[in-house]
Amino acid sequence: MKRLLPDGVARLLAARRDIARLLPRAGATPVVASAVVNVLLGLLPVLFVVAGALVLGRVPAAVQGGTGSPAFDTLIRAFVLAAAAFVGQQILAPVQQALGESMARRIDGRVLDELMDAATSTPQPPALPLGRLDGSPRRARTCPRWW
Numbered sequence: 001m002k003r004l005l006p007d008g009v010a011r012l013l014a015a016r017r018d019i020a021r022l023l024p025r026a027g028a029t030p031v032v033a034s035a036v037v038n039v040l041l042g043l044l045p046v047l048f049v050v051a052g053a054l055v056l057g058r059v060p061a062a063v064q065g066g067t068g069s070p071a072f073d074t075l076i077r078a079f080v081l082a083a084a085a086f087v088g089q090q091i092l093a094p095v096q097q098a099l100g101e102s103m104a105r106r107i108d109g110r111v112l113d114e115l116m117d118a119a120t121s122t123p124q125p126p127a128l129p130l131g132r133l134d135g136s137p138r139r140a141r142t143c144p145r146w147w
Helices: 007-026 028-065 070-120
Strands: none
Touching: 007 028, 007 070, 028 070
């Protein structure tokens, strides 16, 4: 079958898939909070650009109307929206970093715990054979000789 993706892209997707499989170990709350913060950090720059364009577009009418005009009020509202989007980006960027670090530490801790449990657990003894040692279908009535 012909490959749909180049090897490099397939490896990158496999690595992302492996990381996504670890996310449940971080807990639902940090994962959801991180997703919300990342979505907001994706939308706030767009909002900032649009609000900045609105500010620039409303300057001529506000200059003509003066400081007491409705055009000046709409200019101020657009400016406040642009400023809020900018400040929101500046506030949420460290939050994103902290959430990511917290999730990484939680996942690392849980994976380390799982590794230590696997390394220090006692293996289960193999099950005793139910049949005879010579392979005949008749069931043994007593424990095997070595027991």
